Amino acid sequence: MTILLNQLRELKLEGMLSVLKEMHETSEAGLEAGLPLLARVITAEVDSRHQKKSSALAAKARFRYAASLSSVMTGIERNLDKSILERLAQGRWIRQGQNLLITGPTGAGKSYLASALGRRACQQGMTTLYFNCTKFWTQLRQSRSRDRYDKEIKAIAKADLLILDDFGLSKLEAPDRLSLLEILEDRWGRASTVVVSQRPLANWHEVLGEPTVADAICDRLFSQAEKIELKGESLRRSPAKLDANLPPALP
Numbered sequence: 001m002t003i004l005l006n007q008l009r010e011l012k013l014e015g016m017l018s019v020l021k022e023m024h025e026t027s028e029a030g031l032e033a034g035l036p037l038l039a040r041v042i043t044a045e046v047d048s049r050h051q052k053k054s055s056a057l058a059a060k061a062r063f064r065y066a067a068s069l070s071s072v073m074t075g076i077e078r079n080l081d082k083s084i085l086e087r088l089a090q091g092r093w094i095r096q097g098q099n100l101l102i103t104g105p106t107g108a109g110k111s112y113l114a115s116a117l118g119r120r121a122c123q124q125g126m127t128t129l130y131f132n133c134t135k136f137w138t139q140l141r142q143s144r145s146r147d148r149y150d151k152e153i154k155a156i157a158k159a160d161l162l163i164l165d166d167f168g169l170s171k172l173e174a175p176d177r178l179s180l181l182e183i184l185e186d187r188w189g190r191a192s193t194v195v196v197s198q199r200p201l202a203n204w205h206e207v208l209g210e211p212t213v214a215d216a217i218c219d220r221l222f223s224q225a226e227k228i229e230l231k232g233e234s235l236r237r238s239p240a241k242l243d244a245n246l247p248p249a250l251p
Contacts, residue, residue, distance in 0.1 A: 004035070007042050011049070050125070057122035061130045064165060067116035073109060079231040080113075088117060088226075091124045094161050094192045099225035102196045107234025110196045114163050117194065126160035133167045137176040144175070153179075157186035161194065168199040168207040177213045184220040195221060200229075 008017040020038075023031050069089050074082040087093075093100065100117070102110045118128045131139075143149045156162060162183070172180070187193055199207055201222075208214035 001035070004039050004042060007046050011042070011045060050123075053125060054123045057126070057128060058119055061118055061122060061128040061163075063115040063118055063130050064111050064132070065115040067112045067119060069116045069120055072113055072116050073232075077232050078109070079104075079229055084228070089120055091121060091126065093226065094121055094126055097187075097190045097192055097224065099192060099221055100194045101201065101221065101225050101227045102194065102230065103198070103200055103228070104230030105232075105234065106198060108230040108232055110198075110230055111165050113228070113230070114165060114194050114196050118161060118163050121161045127158070128161040128163065129156060129159045130163040130165065132165050134169060136164065137173070137179070140179045141175060153182060153186065156183055157191070159191065161192050162187065163194040163196070165196045167195050167197040168204065171207055172209050174210065177209055177217070180208075181213055181217050181220075184217060188220045189224065193221070201227065 005017060005021065008014075008020065069085060072080075072085060074080045074085055088100070102114060104110050115130070118130055121128045140149065140152065143152045184193065197204070204221075205211075205214045205218055208217055
């Protein structure tokens with residue numbers, strides 16, 4: 001009965017909730033016999049709404065891959081323990097505002113893992129945004145020229161989970177550094193950010209450029225972060241193009 005009443009509250013069916021509580025309190029005849037059918041109908045409606053919400057959140061996020069955690073490769077050869085994946089799948093780290101930094105060589109499955117975690121977050125009802133960094137910096141620069149920058153930054157700040165993919169393919173320009181710092185400052189300690197990169201963490205400071213801003217960005221990224229360094233042979237053929245003037249990516 002408690003589960004059924006909670007489901008009616010979730011669906012905001014206040015009239016049905018009130019009548020059912022009254023029937024239960026007065027032990028109305030026939031109620032117990034009808035509860036299994038009612039519970040089945042209400043549960044179906046809850047599940048349907050959850051699925052619609054999850055699909056809408058995933059469509060808005062625009063993930064790179066139609067990925068699922070069940071197909072993420074784990075094991076020693078990938079340097080990813082199954083227990084870590086299962087813990088991340090619970091989503092507590094997102095609700096606690098913890099960051100996740102995923103590094104590894106080209107084709108190791110970094111973007112796929114990030115997409116799978118993002119989709120799981122959507123299934124749990126959490127708002128998620130997914131961006132390729134190169135396109136993301138361009139989008140933010142264009143928003144400045146169109147007087148939409150503040151609106152975009154506020155929308156990004158509100159997302160439960162922000163995924164920045166292909167970070168560090170080239171050195172950040174000054175406007176991009178400042179935008180990233182502003183985003184991280186708005187989200188720090190209350191919303192999660194996932195950063196995916198071929199560059200090892202030790203090289204991020206140089207990729208970011210200007211030392212003072214780089215220090216501030218790294219402090220906000222690393223202080224509440226879980227780190228995953230994927231390993232293994234490439235799962236695809238063509239590597240992403242890296243800036244030759246920066247330190248090499250992970251071998």
